[in-house]
Amino acid sequence: MRKDAEALFYTTDRRDATLAPPTLTISDDTLTDRQKDVLDAALALLVHGGDGLTMTGVARRASCSKETLYKWFGDRDGLLTATVQWQASKVRMVPVDRESLDGRTLAIALEKFGRDWLSVLTGDISVALNRLAVSHAGQEKRNLGRIVLENGPIGMSKRCKPLLEAAREAGLLRFEDSDQAFRTFFGLVVRDTQIRMLLGEQRRPTEEAIATQARRAREQFFTLYGA
Amino acid sequence: MRKDAEALFYTTDRRDATLAPPTLTISDDTLTDRQKDVLDAALALLVHGGDGLTMTGVARRASCSKETLYKWFGDRDGLLTATVQWQASKVRMVPVDRESLDGRTLAIALEKFGRDWLSVLTGDISVALNRLAVSHAGQEKRNLGRIVLENGPIGMSKRCKPLLEAAREAGLLRFEDSDQAFRTFFGLVVRDTQIRMLLGEQRRPTEEAIATQARRAREQFFTLYGA
DNA sequence: AACGCGGCGTACCGTACGGTACGGTTCGGT
DNA sequence: ACCGAACCGTACCGTACGGTACGCCGCGTT
Numbered sequence: 001m002r003k004d005a006e007a008l009f010y011t012t013d014r015r016d017a018t019l020a021p022p023t024l025t026i027s028d029d030t031l032t033d034r035q036k037d038v039l040d041a042a043l044a045l046l047v048h049g050g051d052g053l054t055m056t057g058v059a060r061r062a063s064c065s066k067e068t069l070y071k072w073f074g075d076r077d078g079l080l081t082a083t084v085q086w087q088a089s090k091v092r093m094v095p096v097d098r099e100s101l102d103g104r105t106l107a108i109a110l111e112k113f114g115r116d117w118l119s120v121l122t123g124d125i126s127v128a129l130n131r132l133a134v135s136h137a138g139q140e141k142r143n144l145g146r147i148v149l150e151n152g153p154i155g156m157s158k159r160c161k162p163l164l165e166a167a168r169e170a171g172l173l174r175f176e177d178s179d180q181a182f183r184t185f186f187g188l189v190v191r192d193t194q195i196r197m198l199l200g201e202q203r204r205p206t207e208e209a210i211a212t213q214a215r216r217a218r219e220q221f222f223t224l225y226g227a
Numbered sequence: 228m229r230k231d232a233e234a235l236f237y238t239t240d241r242r243d244a245t246l247a248p249p250t251l252t253i254s255d256d257t258l259t260d261r262q263k264d265v266l267d268a269a270l271a272l273l274v275h276g277g278d279g280l281t282m283t284g285v286a287r288r289a290s291c292s293k294e295t296l297y298k299w300f301g302d303r304d305g306l307l308t309a310t311v312q313w314q315a316s317k318v319r320m321v322p323v324d325r326e327s328l329d330g331r332t333l334a335i336a337l338e339k340f341g342r343d344w345l346s347v348l349t350g351d352i353s354v355a356l357n358r359l360a361v362s363h364a365g366q367e368k369r370n371l372g373r374i375v376l377e378n379g380p381i382g383m384s385k386r387c388k389p390l391l392e393a394a395r396e397a398g399l400l401r402f403e404d405s406d407q408a409f410r411t412f413f414g415l416v417v418r419d420t421q422i423r424m425l426l427g428e429q430r431r432p433t434e435e436a437i438a439t440q441a442r443r444a445r446e447q448f449f450t451l452y453g454a
Numbered sequence: 455a456a457c458g459c460g461g462c463g464t465a466c467c468g469t470a471c472g473g474t475a476c477g478g479t480t481c482g483g484t
Numbered sequence: 485a486c487c488g489a490a491c492c493g494t495a496c497c498g499t500a501c502g503g504t505a506c507g508c509c510g511c512g513t514t
Contacts, residue, residue: 034461050365055502065462067504076502130426131365137427138277138358145427152426153419184447187414192380194422199357199379200364200372220411224447261491281471292492294474303472 031086035072038062039086042079047128050135055079077141084129084144088151091120095159101170107218109163114189114214117156121190122204127197134198157182174227181225188217258313262299265289266313269306274355277362282306304368311356311371315378318347328397334445336390341416341441344383348417349431354424361425384409401454408452415444 031039041062045053055076059066073079120126130148137145160182167173175181191213193205205213258266268289272280282303286293300306347353357375364372387409394400402408418440420432432440 049367050362054500056500059463063462065464066502067463067506068461070503071461128365130422131361133427134358134425135277135362135365137425138355138362140276142427145425149423149426149428153423180443183418184415187416187418188411189414190419191410191414192417195357196376196380198361198364198372198425199376200360200369201376216407220451223451282473283471286493290492292494293472294476294493295491297473298491 034064036086038064038069038072039083042083043087043125043128046083046132047124050128050131053080053132077143080132080136081143081147084133084147087125087129088147091151101166101172103172106163106167106172107222110185110221111214111218113156113160113163114185114217115210117189118193118205118210118214119207121194122197122210130194130198153186156186160185171227173225175225184224185217185221188220189214261291263313265291265296265299266310269310270314270352270355273310273359274351277355277358280307280359304370307359307363308370308374311360311374314352314356315374318378328393328399330399333390333394333399334449337412337448338441338445340383340387341412341444342437344416345420345432345437345441346434348421349424349437357421357425380413383413387412398454400452402452411451412444412448415447416441 038058042053042058045057045061055066055069058079059069069079073082130152133144133148136143157179161178164173164175164178164181164185168175168178173181193213197204265285269280269285272284272288282293282296285306286296296306300309357379360371360375363370384406388405391400391402391405391408391412395402395405400408420440424431
C-alpha cells in the first residue's frame, strides 16, 4: 500500500501494533512552509466542522493537488496525524522555573497553569482536535488519541508534577502521591468544562470566568494540600 | 424527505433550530420488544467499534430488514438518537432520599454517587456513546450531544444539587452556589478519567480503584465544603 | 535551448454506505 | 378460507469520498 519512500510519516499497516508510533511530535522544521500551509488549511476545515475535512476539501482550500497530499502524507490518516502533531507543536507551554519557590510564586504558577489550560481547552481548535481524536479512538485507530492524550492530560501532568514535587520539598505542599495530587488539581480546574464543550454545549466561558475558576481551583487545591 | 407519518421520532430537517428536540427521553413503553432488540443490536455494534454501526449492519445483526429500520426510525440519525435514548432510559440512578440526613448518611450518599458515576463513565457502553455524541457534536448535529449531556453532567447535577442543598439546610455543608459546589464535586470524582478513556486509554480502573477514588473525592469535598 | 522535476488541476475508478423498492412469508382478524 | 398488514431478505440506486492517473505549467539546472 505504501510505496513512496519519500512520504514523511508512515501511519498505516503497522502490524507490530502495541508499540508507540514512531513519532509523537513533529519538530517544527521537518515541514516546509508550504506543508505548514496545507496543515493549517486542514486545521481550518477541521475547526469549521468535523466533516468537510475531506481530502478534496483540503486540496481545494490549500490550492494544492490531491496527489501532492498523498505524496506528502501517505493517506488520509497520515494527513490527520500530521495535522494534530502540527497543532501540538504550536502549543508549547512555558515550563515553570523551580527556583525561587515560595507560597506566592507557587500560587501564581498554579493559577496561571489553570488559566492557560482552560483557555486552550475551551478554544475552537482544541475542541475540534479532541473531537477528532475521540472519534478516531472509537475505531481501533489509537494514533490520534494517543497524541492528543500526550499533549493533553499527560503533557500537563509531566509539566506540573515537577512543580508540585518541588513545592513539597520546599515544605509548601503536603501529599503522598504526586500523581494523585496532580489529578486532583486537574479535576478542580477542568471539572465538567471539557466534556460539556465536547458534547456541543455552546457557551464558552469568558476569560473572566476562566480566571475566576483558576483562582478557585488554586485556593481549593491549597486547602486540600497546603502544608 | 420524511413522509411516513408513523415514524416514531422526527429527527431531521428541523428548520426552527434553537429549540430543544421534541423528546429527550424515550419512555420505556413507547418501544415494542422487537424495537428494543433492534436498539440493543445497535448498541452492541456501537460498543464493538464506532464504525460497523451501519444500517445494513444493524439490520443483519438484529435480523430485520433495512426497510423496517427506516419505517421505525426515519433515518440513520433517528436510529442513533433512539439508541442513545434507549440506553439513557436504562440507566436510572436511584435518587437519594433527603430525609434522615446526617453527616454519615450524606457521606455515604455522596460516595455511592461517585462510585456509581465512575462505574458508568468507564463502562464500554458509556464510552462508546459519549464518543458517538462527541463526534456528532462536531457536525452541527447537536441532538446526540444534547441527550448525552442531559443524561450525563446535567442529569447528575439535577440529582445531586437537591441533596447538596438539603445538606446545607441541615447545616452539614457550607457553600454559596450549589452549582459551583456540584461542579467541584464532579471534578473531584471524575478528574481526567473520562477524557482519558474517550481518547482511547486502555486501562480501565478496577472497581476497587473506583471505590478508592470515590472515597477520596468525598473526603476532599467535605474538607472543602464541610461545615 | 532543452530537459526534468515538483506541483497544480481535473478527470477518473472503486467501494462503502444511506436510502428505496419489491417479492415472498408469517400472522392476526373476519 | 381469505385478506391485509407487518416484516424479512435481497437487490438496487445515487452519491460521497478515498485513492490514482495524467496532462500541463513554472522553474531551476546544464
